[in-house]
Structure formats: structure tokens, C-alpha cells
Amino acid sequence: MTTPAVISLTDITKVYDTGEIQVHALRGVNLEILSGEFVAIMGASGTGKSTLLNILGCLDHPTEGSFLLDGVPVHTLNRDQMADIRNSKIGFVFQSFNLLQRTTAQENVLVPLLYNRREKIDDMKERATTALTRVGLGERIFSHPNQLSGGQQQRVAIARAMVNKPSLILADEPTGNLDSRTSLEILALFQDLNRQGVTVIMVTHEPDVAQYTKRIIEMKDGRILRESRLSVPRDADEELRKLPAEEE
Amino acid sequence: MRSANLFRIAYQSIIKHKMRTLLTMLGIIIGVGAVIVMVAIGQGAQASIQGQINSLGTNLVLVFPGVFRQAGVSMGGGSFTRLSFDDVEKLKRESTKLTGISPVVRTGAQVIGGISNWSTSVYGVSTDYLSIREWPLSSGEFFTEGDVRSQTKVCILGQTLVKNLFPDNDPVGQQVRIRNVPFKVIGVLSEKGQNSMGMDQDDIVLAPSSTVFYRLSGSRFISQILTSAASTAEIPAAQEEIRTILRESHKINEGEDDDFTVRNQTELASTAEETTRVMTILLASIASISLLVGGIGIMNIMLVSVTERTREIGVRMALGARSRDILVQFLVEAVVISIVGGLIGIVLGVGATLVVGAVTSWTTVIVPSTLFVSVGFSAMVGIFFGLYPAKKASDLNPIEALRYE
Ligand SMILES: Nc1ncnc2c1ncn2[C@@H]1O[C@H](COP(=O)(O)OP(=O)(O)OP(=O)(O)O)[C@@H](O)[C@H]1O
Ligand SMILES: [Mg+2]
Numbered sequence: 255m256t257t258p259a260v261i262s263l264t265d266i267t268k269v270y271d272t273g274e275i276q277v278h279a280l281r282g283v284n285l286e287i288l289s290g291e292f293v294a295i296m297g298a299s300g301t302g303k304s305t306l307l308n309i310l311g312c313l314d315h316p317t318e319g320s321f322l323l324d325g326v327p328v329h330t331l332n333r334d335q336m337a338d339i340r341n342s343k344i345g346f347v348f349q350s351f352n353l354l355q356r357t358t359a360q361e362n363v364l365v366p367l368l369y370n371r372r373e374k375i376d377d378m379k380e381r382a383t384t385a386l387t388r389v390g391l392g393e394r395i396f397s398h399p400n401q402l403s404g405g406q407q408q409r410v411a412i413a414r415a416m417v418n419k420p421s422l423i424l425a426d427e428p429t430g431n432l433d434s435r436t437s438l439e440i441l442a443l444f445q446d447l448n449r450q451g452v453t454v455i456m457v458t459h460e461p462d463v464a465q466y467t468k469r470i471i472e473m474k475d476g477r478i479l480r481e482s483r484l485s486v487p488r489d490a491d492e493e494l495r496k497l498p499a500e501e502e
Numbered sequence: 503m504r505s506a507n508l509f510r511i512a513y514q515s516i517i518k519h520k521m522r523t524l525l526t527m528l529g530i531i532i533g534v535g536a537v538i539v540m541v542a543i544g545q546g547a548q549a550s551i552q553g554q555i556n557s558l559g560t561n562l563v564l565v566f567p568g569v570f571r572q573a574g575v576s577m578g579g580g581s582f583t584r585l586s587f588d589d590v591e592k593l594k595r596e597s598t599k600l601t602g603i604s605p606v607v608r609t610g611a612q613v614i615g616g617i618s619n620w621s622t623s624v625y626g627v628s629t630d631y632l633s634i635r636e637w638p639l640s641s642g643e644f645f646t647e648g649d650v651r652s653q654t655k656v657c658i659l660g661q662t663l664v665k666n667l668f669p670d671n672d673p674v675g676q677q678v679r680i681r682n683v684p685f686k687v688i689g690v691l692s693e694k695g696q697n698s699m700g701m702d703q704d705d706i707v708l709a710p711s712s713t714v715f716y717r718l719s720g721s722r723f724i725s726q727i728l729t730s731a732a733s734t735a736e737i738p739a740a741q742e743e744i745r746t747i748l749r750e751s752h753k754i755n756e757g758e759d760d761d762f763t764v765r766n767q768t769e770l771a772s773t774a775e776e777t778t779r780v781m782t783i784l785l786a787s788i789a790s791i792s793l794l795v796g797g798i799g800i801m802n803i804m805l806v807s808v809t810e811r812t813r814e815i816g817v818r819m820a821l822g823a824r825s826r827d828i829l830v831q832f833l834v835e836a837v838v839i840s841i842v843g844g845l846i847g848i849v850l851g852v853g854a855t856l857v858v859g860a861v862t863s864w865t866t867v868i869v870p871s872t873l874f875v876s877v878g879f880s881a882m883v884g885i886f887f888g889l890y891p892a893k894k895a896s897d898l899n900p901i902e903a904l905r906y907e
Contacts, residue, residue, distance in 0.1 A: 313820060313900045334824045341822020352817045352904070356518045368507040369822040414821070 259322070260422060260453050261287040261310060266319035268305050268476075279305040280316070281476035287455065289421070292448040292487070294464035295457045297473035303457045304426055306473070310455060311344055311424045312336040324421070341369050345415025347425035351407040353399040353414075359386055360395040363414045370418055385413035389443055405436030412443050416452070423447060425456040429463055435497060441466045442490035466490050508827075512834040519807075526803045527843035529796025530883065534847025534876045535854060536789035541872050542855040544782025546865035551774040555767055559635045563600075563740055564770070565589075565727040565748070566763045585724040585762065587715075590628075592751045593729070599740040602630035602730040607714045607723070613707060615678030615687075616667035622660070624680060624707045626714025627728075634730040642674035642689030650710040653717060658689040660706035681718055685709065696863070737766045796843070797883035800836055804891035808832065815895050816903025829896035836888025837881055844880030848873050 268280040279302045287293055295303050308314040309321060312328055313336075321328045323339065331339070340346075345366075353362050363382035367375050375381065386395050389409040399407050408428060415423055425444070429437035445466060448454045456467065464470045465488045471481045516523050567585050590605045597603070607626030612619055625631075629647055632638065645656050657680065664673055673687045694703040715722065731740035741764045748762055808815070815828055823831075852868060859866040 308901055311820070313904075334826075337819065337822050337824040337827075340820060346820050348904075352813065352820075354814055354817065357514065361514065365818065366821045368511060369818070369824075369827060418822075 258289055258324075259286045260289045260291075260324060261285065261455075262320075262322040263310075264320045266306075266309065266316045266321060268302070268309065268314075269317045279476055280309075283319070283476075283478055285471070285478065287453065289453055290448070290451055291469055292444070292454045292467045293456070294467040294470045295455065295473060296459070296461070296464055296470060297479070299459075301473040302476040303473055305476075307424055307426050307455065307457055310422075311346060312339045337369075338371060341366060342372055342418060343420050343422055345412075345418070345420040345423045347408070347411050347415050347423065347428045349427040349430040351399070351404070351411050351431075353407055353410055355399055358396045358398060359391060359402070359410045359413075362399070362410055363417050366414060366418045381417055382413070385417040386410065388416075389413045403436075404432050405439055408432065408436075408440055409443065412440070412447075416447060421451075421453060423452055423454045425454070427457055427459065429458065429460070434462075435494075437463060438490050438494050438497070442494060445487075445490050508830055508834055509838075511831050512838055515831070515835055516838060522803060522807070523839055526800055526839050527846065529799035530793070530840050530843030530880050531796075531847040531850060533789070533793030533796035533883075534844045534880055535851035536792050537786060537876055537879075538848060538851030538868070538872060539854045539858060539866075540785035540789040541782060542851075542866040542868045543858065543864060544778060544785045545867040545869055545872075546859070547781060548775060548778035549867045550865035551778055552771060555771045555774060558767060558770075559728075559730060560767070561601075561731045561734055561737060562634060562767045563729045563731055563737060563744065564765045565729070565744060566765070567725075568761070568763065585727055587711075587724070589748055589751050590724070590727060593727070593744065593747055596747050597729075597740075597743055599731060599736055599743050600729045601732050602634040602728075604628035604631040604634055604728045605711045605724045606726045606728060607711050608725050609714060609718055611681040611707075611718060613663060613667065613678050613680050614682075615676060616671075616673065617669070618667055620663055620666045622663060622705050622707055624657075624709060624714055624718065626709055626711035626718075628711055630730075631708065631728065634728045637694065638692050639689045640692040641672065642687070644689055645710050650712050653712045654710060655683060655685045655713055655717065656688045656709065657685040658691060658708040659687055660691050660708075661693045661704040662702055663705070663707060664690055680707065680709075683717055731766075737768075741766060793879065793883060797840075797887040800840060800884060801887035801891060804832060804836055804888055805894070808891045808895045811895075812898065812903050812906040815898050816900050816906065819898070819900035820904060825896040828898075829892045832892035832895050833885060833888050836892065837884035840880040840884030840888075841877060844877045847880070848876060851876075 263283050263285040266280055266283040267278070270277040270279055283306060295306065297303055305314075309316050312323070312331075316329055319329070323343065326339070328336065328339070354365070360379060360382045363385050364378050367378045367381060383392065383395055386392055389412050391406060391409055391413065394402065394406065399410070402410065423444070429440055432440065441463065444454050444456065454467075458464055465484065467484065468487050469481065469483050472479045565585065585605070587605065590603060593600065593603050604627045609624050610621065611624045612621050628650060629644060632644055639658065640661075642658070644658060645654065648654075649656055657678065659667075659673055667673065667678065668676065673690060676687050678685050678687055691704065691706070691708070696702055729740070729744065731737045744764050745760065749760065752761055754761065818828060855866045855868055858864065
């Protein structure tokens with residue numbers, strides 16, 4: 255049994271037309287990502303990592319090229335169809351968490367369920383609570399973002415990303431705002447999700463962080479410069495155990 | 503998306519911004535409240551003027567000197583002709599369609615008697631007056647044709663005079679002095695109450711027209727002639743008859759205008775109705791402006807809120823909200839704010855109406871349809887003024903919204 259390609263990019267370009275100048279953010283990206291991979295996208299600032307991730311996340315159309323997601327040609331879809339794909343197949347995790355303020359963790363996690371058109375969900379709150387329990391925040395479901403630490407907020411965001419059981423999680427510098435210990439906790443969650451079969455694609459600046467993925471793609475000037483596979487990725491849980499115990 | 507989810511989203515956002523919501527609502531609350539109070543006052547005026555005209559007598563036909571124009575009384579071109587006793591006599595002699603005829607000679611006078619004195623209006627009328635006005639006596643009796651002929655100094659008191667001059671004993675048979683002329687009280691009118699202007703209709707003394715005309719100085723003309731037709735159906739014929747007789751009496755040539763005005767109750771009512779309707783519309787329009795301002799307030803706050811929440815909109819889109827979901831979210835917010843504001847406005851408006859009614863003694867009428875219309879109207883205000891901001895929100899590009907600082 256061959257693993258199917260979740261993502262298949264052919265000659266993807268992206269040009270931002272700002273009026274005065276045209277910014278060529280992507281200049282022909284070819285990439286295939288299989289189900290169950292854990293990929294890190296690295297590269298200097300401005301090389302098009304976020305642009306690529308936005309296209310993968312069906313938030314934006316490429317200027318040219320073809321993008322198949324589970325065999326579906328995303329570049330031909332309209333706004334609503336893209337929204338439905340984002341809701342059902344993709345979970346987003348952002349560097350700045352992007353939680354709704356003045357809203358409990360539970361209600362935050364609930365948001366993707368509210369926009370779920372595929373099924374009628376009667377146990378939304380239970381599902382949200384389950385997702386929060388999985389990321390270790392079962393006790394904090396009624397906390398507001400401003401009552402949570404950065405790491406905890408990011409865990410709420412991860413719970414939100416996985417509540418609709420997507421097959422793909424996209425994270426743009428998810429550990430960018432976190433200290434190393436908290437980063438490890440987040441990475442452990444991603445590795446856990448990945449072990450359960452979720453494909454994870456993560457943009458990061460830190461080579462250390464990339465060591466916890468299975469495949470590293472390096473970008474330069476809107477193109478893929480090189481890529482490498484890690485035969486034995488580091489295990490975040492193990493690293494966490496090595497750290498001296500700390501009060502949370 | 504399921505509507506339950508939709509309301510959940512809007513509800514959350516409203517709850518999250520209590521102060522902002524309240525301030526936004528305030529415009530609608532005041533607008534709807536003002537409309538309700540104003541319409542209630544207008545309708546009240548209409549109803550009470552109507553009631554007052556009805557209380558004049560059902561088949562009443564009135565004759566005034568001069569010509570009524572729309573804006574009020576104006577003299578018909580030439581000199582002002584007064585109504586005279588000759589006119590009244592001629593009507594009595596020649597009319598076939600009138601069941602009652604009474605001149606009204608009116609004067610203000612001080613009445614001394616019983617335990618006190620009292621300034622009031624004295625009406626000199628004929629024996630037909632009570633039947634024309636459908637106004638029974640509560641005790642005693644009315645004067646007779648003989649009293650009118652011989653200018654007898656007898657009078658009938660309204661309830662207000664009874665209360666003030668004879669609070670403890672029956673005035674019938676007592677003496678009073680009207681402008682220092684002694685009169686014998688022979689009867690008492692039943693109570694009629696206040697009219698819409700707060701005027702006390704019981705503050706009245708009736709006496710034979712001839713007595714008032716000749717024995718009380720300063721009242722030497724007939725201000726109107728009251729008549730009644732046999733039935734409502736006969737009113738137009740009666741009016742025509744009065745015109746013919748009076749034109750003859752006033753020697754008006756063919757082609758010349760009347761120098762008097764004949765009005766039936768329905769005409770009086772419709773003139774009054776027209777006036778009060780215009781007043782109601784005017785009041786309601788002024789109040790509507792505040793509702794409009796409230797609507798603009800909603801739009802203003804919604805626009806600010808869309809900008810403020812650009813990032814939230816981006817996040818929602820990233821999580822799978824379609825453009826329409828965002829549009830509907832903001833629309834529902836606007837509509838819920840305006841409907842809830844409208845409902846609060848109704849409660850306050852009705853309350854304020856009751857207070858106004860109690861404090862001013864104006865009649866106010868709350869028509870239930872006004873309430874439904876106000877809620878419907880505020881919902882429309884919400885949709886109308888919420889649409890633009892909602893459209894703006896839903897048209898946002900998810901990426902740009904997410905990047906928004
Ligand atoms: N909306 C936009 N309009 C115009 N230019 C843009 C837009 N978004 C990105 N760019 C440009 O495209 C290029 C790639 O941007 P992108 O955000 O993908 O870089 P990045 O690799 O994520 O950088 P960083 O590591 O700093 O986040 C940059 O030159 C950037 O200025
Ligand atoms: Mg970036």
C-alpha cells in the first residue's frame with residue numbers, strides 16, 4: 255500500500271501586486287507531501303515561507319501553478335469551497351495564537367465546530383472540552399486568553415486546530431513567541447498528533463525546533479533550496495523529561 | 503450554517519461588548535421611545551377631539567357667523583353679519599327638518615351664591631338645548647318657553663358650580679347672583695367631565711337666551727345656533743334647509759357667498775381629524791429622525807467594530823467561516839441590537855406615555871400596531887445600517903485580515 259500524497263504542488267508562483275512594484279514571493283515551487291509526514295519549512299525572512307503556508311492552507315490562491323489537496327485541485331475552487339476545506343481538512347496554529355479575546359478557552363475551541371457544515375454536532379461543548387483535555391487544559395476550559403500563559407494559549411489554539419479532526423495541521427512559527435521549555439511542550443503535542451496520523455507542516459526559524467520533524471525543507475528567494483529527511487527525529491517528550499522539573 | 507450557531511456567535515459578541523452594545527442600543531431606545539410617545543400623544547389628541555365632538559350631540563348641526571376657511575374663521579369678504587334672534591325665529595317657523603333649535607348667547611360672569619363665588623361661562627340657550635346636546639339634568643327642571651318669552655331670571659347650574667357653591671345642600675330653589683343680578687336655580691346638569699384640552703365642561707350656567715341677552719350686559723350677540731336633525735340621514739337635507747332659510751333672512755343674492763357657516767358633526771370631526779392627523783404625522787416624523795440618528799449610530803459603531811475586529815474576522819475565516827457567515831454574523835448583531843433596543847424603547851415609551859398622561863392630563867392612546875411597527879422598523883434600521891459594515895467585514899481577504907495589527 256503506497257501512502258497517498260496529501261499535497262502536490264506543481265510550479266507554484268505567487269506575485270503580490272502592490273501597485274508600484276510586483277513582489278515575486280514564490281517563483282516556482284514543486285513539492286509533494288505524503289500523509290503522515292511532519293515537515294519543517296525553514297529559510298531566511300522574506301523567502302516566502304508564510305506565503306507558501308497560506309496557499310497550502312487554502313487561504314490564498316497561487317498566481318500560477320497547480321495545487322492538489324487530497325487530489326482536489328484547490329486552485330480552481332471558489333471562496334466558499336476553500337472555506338469549507340479549511341474548516342474540514344485543515345487546522346491552523348499561528349505564532350501569535352490568534353485566540354478570540356474575552357472568550358473562554360472552550361468557546362474558542364468551539365468556533366470551528368460552529369462553521370462545520372458537514373455534520374450536525376449536538377455535543378459541541380463536550381468535543382471542545384475533550385480537545386482541551388487532550389492538550390492538558392481540561393482544568394482551564396473557562397479561562398479567558400488573558401488569564402493564560404503564552405504556552406497555554408498556544409495549546410488552546412492547537413485544541414482549536416484539531417477539534418474538527420483535520421488531516422492536516424499548518425503552523426506558522428508556533429514556537430516563535432515561546433521559551434524553550436514551552437516550545438518543547440508544543441512540539442510534543444504536534445509529535446503526538448503526527449503519531450496519530452495527522453500530517454503536520456510547520457514553518458520555523460529555529461534549526462533546533464526543526465530537529466523534531468521528519469523532513470526539513472529549506473527555502474530561498476521563493477524557491478525550495480534543498481531538503482533533507484531525518485531518519486531519527488528528536489522526541490520532544492524525552493527532551494522534556496530530561497529538563498529539570500519546574501513549577502508551571 | 504445552522505441558525506442556532508449563528509445566534510450563538512452574535513450573542514457572544516454582544517455579551518462580550520456590553521457597554522458598546524448598550525450605547526449603540528441607546529440611540530434606538532430613544533428613537534423608538536420617542537416615536538411611541540409622540541404617536542400616543544397625537545392619537546390621544548385625535549381621540550379626545552373626536553370624543554368631544556361626539557359629546558356635542560349625535561345629529562347636531564351648527565351655524566356660525568362668518569365663513570370658515572381651512573385655517574380657521576375668516577370673514578366672508580364684506581362686512582361681518584351677526585346671527586340674530588330673527589334668524590332663530592325664522593328657522594323655527596320655516597324649517598321642517600330640524601327637531602331642535604337653540605341660539606347660544608355666551609358671556610363670562612361671576613356667580614355669587616351658597617357659600618362662595620365662582621367665575622364661569624353663562625350660556626343663554628333655548629328649551630331645545632338639552633335635547634340637542636343629549637345632556638340630561640340630574641335634578642330640578644329646565645326652563646320653559648314662557649321663561650324665554652318673559653326673560654325670567656332662572657338658571658341651571660353645572661356640577662362644578664354645585665361643588666363650589668353648594669357642596670352640602672341641594673341648590674335647586676336657591677338664589678344666586680350672576681353679575682349681581684339675582685337668579686333662581688331651578689335645575690342641575692348631570693356631570694360631563696373634562697374635555698381633551700382639560701377644559702371643565704361642567705363649569706357652566708345655563709339660562710334663557712333672552713334673559714342673558716337683555717339682562718346681562720356685554721353679551722349682545724349670538725355666537726352660534728345649535729340645531730339637531732331628526733336622524734343622521736337627514737343631516738345633509740337639514741343643512742341645505744338652514745342655508746336656504748338663512749340666505750333669505752340675510753338677503754343674500756344668488757351668486758353671492760354665504761355670510762355664515764353650517765357645519766355638521768361629521769364635518770367638524772373630519773376637520774379636527776385632519777388637523778390632528780397632520781399633528782400626529784409631524785410628531786412622528788420628528789421622532790423618526792431620532793430613530794434614524796440611532797440607526798446611523800449603529801452603522802458608526804459597527805464600522806468601528808469591523809475595523810477593530812479585523813483580526814477576529816481573519817481568524818474566523820481561517821477556521822472555515824464563509825463570507826456569508828461573517829456577513830450574517832454582523833447583520834444579526836446589528837438586528838439583535840436594534841430589536842432589543844426597540845423592545846426596551848417600547849417599554850420606556852409606554853412608560854413615558856403613561857407618565858405624560860398622568861402629569862399633563864392629556865389623553866394619550868397607545869395603538870398596539872404602533873408597537874409592532876416600531877419593532878419592525880427598528881429591525882429594518884438594523885438591517886439597513888448593519889448591511890454596509892457587515893458587507894465590508896465579509897469582503898475582507900482572510901490573509902490581510904490575519905495580518906492586520
Ligand atoms: N500581502 C502582501 N503584499 C505584498 N507583499 C507581500 C505580501 N505578503 C508577503 N509579501 C512579500 O512576499 C515576500 C514573502 O513573504 P512571506 O511572508 O512569505 O515571507 P516569510 O518567509 O514568511 O518571512 P518571515 O520569516 O519574516 O515570516 C516578502 O518579500 C513579503 O514582503
Ligand atoms: Mg512568515
